[in-house]
Each structure stands twice: as structure tokens, then as C-alpha cells.
Amino acid sequence: MSLLEIKNLSVEYITRKNVVHAVNGIDLHVDAGKTLGLVGETGAGKTTTALSILGLLPDPPARIAGGEIYFDGVNLLEQSDKEMCSIRGNKISMIFQDPMTALNPVLKVGDQIAEVIKLHNNCSAAEATKKSIEMLELVGIRPERSDEYPHQFSGGMKQRVVIAMGLACRPELLIADEPTTALDVTIQAQVLEMMNDLKEKFNTAMILITHDLGIVAETCDDVAIMYAGQIVEYGSLAHIFDNPLHPYTKGLFASIPSLDKDVDRLTPIKGLMPDPSNLPEYCKFCDRCDQACAGCSEKEPEYIEAEPGHFVRCLLVKEAM
């Protein structure tokens, strides 16, 4: 059984004017110790998926319209706030996108790490402090800096602190929401490498949310491509990188500059993602798809298993089979 299993999850944001369908019936699973890459452009519903796992969707306006999220066999959506609090930060923890704002500016970084340790382990303040310093050392920050405040740290250092916080209780699942987007490229590599090492050390499963396929290639075991709140393609790293089936996935790869060829212009995917408050009834990608045929704009394509373990949501793939 998988560590995390999301079944047919749908999330909507209800505003006064309309209903935004952020996540529309996604299925995902993450096995213990494995890394799943959740890839998609801005607004595809990646962060919403992550927040609904933790039960931290801003409510209102967000509402879980349907589905189940099983973690260790328990449906997280049925847990009380108290039960969720004992899971959050302990069994599932999250690293947020922007390290600049993720830390409380008026508390010492050491205390912010010690807090999560004290919360989930029955230990004294002194032990928690000691452990928080160990965590800081683990992410490469000198122990004497634990008495400093976030504004005294650089962006990369802050992200290390956030990672230390996320891993402090040795979670079974770590959700990293674009952990390197706010960092420059050299620091990105350091942080990713460190996260990979720690993940292996603690045998933590990870959901890595990103729009950078390079990062996915380096760190992930499985990949899910998300588009307009749906999983359009899902498979192992080899499936997705060697044999992409969905036109959107192919488009993503085509828009990466190649090292071998000398090209003046990239090939972007034309058009924009459909308005999530007014999604088409048919294939969501149809309007941007080069290969779209008449059947594509008639009904929603099924989510089919094209080869063992490789799922795709495209009519063309189904017809070709």
C-alpha cells in the first residue's frame, strides 16, 4: 500500500462572482521513501493539492468538493483539527515556496525550529533546543547562529532553516512547494543536493512541486504532469522523459533549450491555460494542442494506462492504442 494515496480529489475556491475549479478529480500516490515530482505551470493547482493534503486550505474561500486523501490508511479529510495538528509537522511537513516570508521575523530561528520539536516530541525545552541546533548543523548552519533572527540570514540560509524545520521531526512525507524558485541557481543546486541527502538519510517520501523539469530529472522517481487541475500524464521518470505521450508534456520538453542544437528561438506552447472558473467540458488542453482533432473538443478524454504504470489523459493516445 502506498504511503499517500489521493483519490479523485477536487478543490474549488468559491468567490462571490464564480467558482474557481482549482483541482478537478486527481489521483496520485506516493510510496514510502520515493519522490514524486508534481509538475505544471502557475495556476495548475499544484500548491492547492499540497495544502489540501495538510488541511491548510484557506477556508473560506476554498472547499474540498470531493475525494479522499489516505495517509497511512487514514482519510485525512475526515480527521479533526486536533488530529491533523498531530500529523502536520510530525508525519507530513511542508517546505514553502518563499523562504523570505516563511519565517516569523520576530522570533529567533533556533526557537522556530525548537517549537516544532517540542510540539510533537514529549521533551523539555532544553532538549528541543539541543535538537534544533543539531538540525541547523545538519543543514550547514553554524550552531551559534540559532540565536539570530531571520533578517540576519540570506535567502539560501533561510531556506535551509525552513528545510531544517520541515525535517526536524523526521516526517514520513515531505511536501516541498517549489523549494528553490526563490533562490539563485548556484544556491538551488546546493539546496536540492542537501534535500536529497537528508531525504535518503531519513527515508522520507517527498512530493516535489516544481515547474523545472531539470530538477525533476535529478531528484524524482515518479512524475505527475498537472494541467488545469488535472493530472494529464503520470509515470516513472523514465516513462515521462523517454516516452512522453501527452501533447502538453511534449510541449514542455520542446520549450527547453537543447544543449546539442543551436537554436535562436524556443518553441513555447502557444496560448494560455483556460480560465479555471470557466473550464471547457472537453479536453482542457484541446485549445492549445497542435494535434487536436474533432473528437478532442467533444468530450473529456479518459485517464488511461498507456503502458504499465504510465497513465495519460489524451484521446489521441487512446486511439493510437
Add this chain to the structure above:
Amino acid sequence: MIKYIIKRLLLLIPVLLGVLIIVFTITYLTPGDPVVSLLGSSYTPETYAAKAAEMGLDKGYFGQLGTYIFNIFTKFDFGKSYMTNNPVVESLMARAPVTAKIAMITVVIALCVGIPCGIIAAIKQYSILDYGFTSFALLSSAIPSFVLAPVFLVIFGVKLKWLPLSGLTSFKSYILPILVSAIGGFALITRMTRNSMLETIRQDYIRTARAKGMRMNAVIRKHALKNALIPVITVTGSWFAMLMGGSLIVEMIFTIPGLGTYLYSGISNRDYPIINGSVFLTSSIVCIMSIVVDILYTVVDPRIKTQFVKKKKTKVKKTEGENA
């Protein structure tokens, strides 16, 4: 930090000197003759000249200003009241504790009630409690104290006869003046706390704290409160300074022998030393409060502290470098 405080206190001297000169000049230029208002209509040029000399008003502008400032700096003498001949400093000292007592109790009550109400209103935004607190705050900030005070006097003093109408006889006499000033402050503090709390709980670090598995109440207490209080400190500081200057209307209506009524008596009698002395005291309080507020900032927000103690920090770094 202590160095910084001393620096700020020393900077007070030129500021207050400026205040002295400006206030003195304004009262000097004010039309009307204090000698005439003191002597009444029956005076001869000789008695007028004698009285003016006695009050020190026979000298020119610079002469008067010079003596005034000289006396303050050498003897801490702010002159004597023209009317009663009592030294201004003594009267101020006698009246300041009354005003200070009312101001402090008012601020404490307004903070103790206003901050929790503001927090609840923010956490339960758009709930009945939120609407209740915010509309009460809006209402009470819309009613001026010169309306509220007489209404309270009529209800609690005249009709119900629970509380005394005027003067300061027992602790009961403090209730109404404090209530009237606290209601205005409650409105201010509730609105301020609500707004800054609403802004704070939408910050990313609040979500981080929630993701650690903290209950919402603990997150508010440990993470949001300190951040949300910074603007509340600012308004409370200036409001307290205002109250310390003597809430003129409230003190007048309840006939409280505080700084407000003293200043008022000075103004209505053209008693210039009283006006100058009162305004000087009020501006000193305002200046000191702004220093206190700045110090409180550093307690709450370490980012502000780094700005103040920058010099010290670079020194530490230097010694580190030398050691290495």
C-alpha cells in the same frame, strides 16, 4: 541600547528649547494685555507701570525671553501665576499626578479590553462578534467626549445617583472620567488591533506555523500577536501622550483639578506663565512618549533593534576579524 537612549534624551534638549521659544513667542504676540486684565478698569499709569515691572513685562521681547529661559535653566523656575502668584512648577506638580492617574488607568483599561476584542474580531472575521465589536468601536469613535460625558453624567449622576457629579472626592469620582476617555481609546485600539491582526494572519509565516502542527490559538499567541502589536504600540503611545497633556474637555466637564483645567484657566485669564509651563510639560511628555514607543519597538521587533544598535554590531565584527 543604553547609549541610544541617552542619545535620544540629549536630543530632547534642543527640541524642548525650541518649544519654549515658540510657545513664549506665541503668548507674547497674542493680543490682549495681562496687566490690564489683572488690574481691572481702575488703574493709573503709575500703578500700571509698577505692576508691569513687578511681573517683568516692562522689558522687551528678548529681555523677557532671556529671563524666562535663564530662570528655567538655572532655577527650574517657570515663573509665577499672574493671578494667584503660585509658582507654576508647584501647581503643575500638584496637578500632574491627578491627570497621570486618570491617563494610566484609562490606557490600561482600553488596552485590556481593546486588544482582545480586536483579536477576536480579526480571527472571527465577518462573524456576529466581529460585527458587534467593530460597530461598537465605530459608534464610540463617532460620539465626541463632550456629548458622551454629559450623557453619562445625566444617567449615572443625576438619574441613578450612583456616581458623584463633579470633583475628586473618592474612587467613584474617577469612574466616569475614565470611562469616557477609555471608550474613545477602546475604539481606536480595537480597530487598530483588528486591522493589523487581519494583515498578520494572512502572512506566510503564520501558514508555516500552522504547518508545524500548532493549534490556531497557539499560533495567534506565539506568532501573530507580537507582529500585530507594532502599529498598536504606535497609536497607544501618541494617545497616551495626548491624555497625559490633560484631556481638556473631560476634565472641564467633571471639574477635575488636572493639567487640562489648569491650562484652560491659564488661557482664559491670560496667565502666560501657566500657558507656557503647561504647553512645555505636555510637549515634554509627547517627546518622552515617542522615545518610550521607539524603545518598545525594539523589544517587540528585532529588526528595528538591529537598526539602533548597528554601531555596536560592527564593533563586534571587527574584534572577530582581529581574532581570526
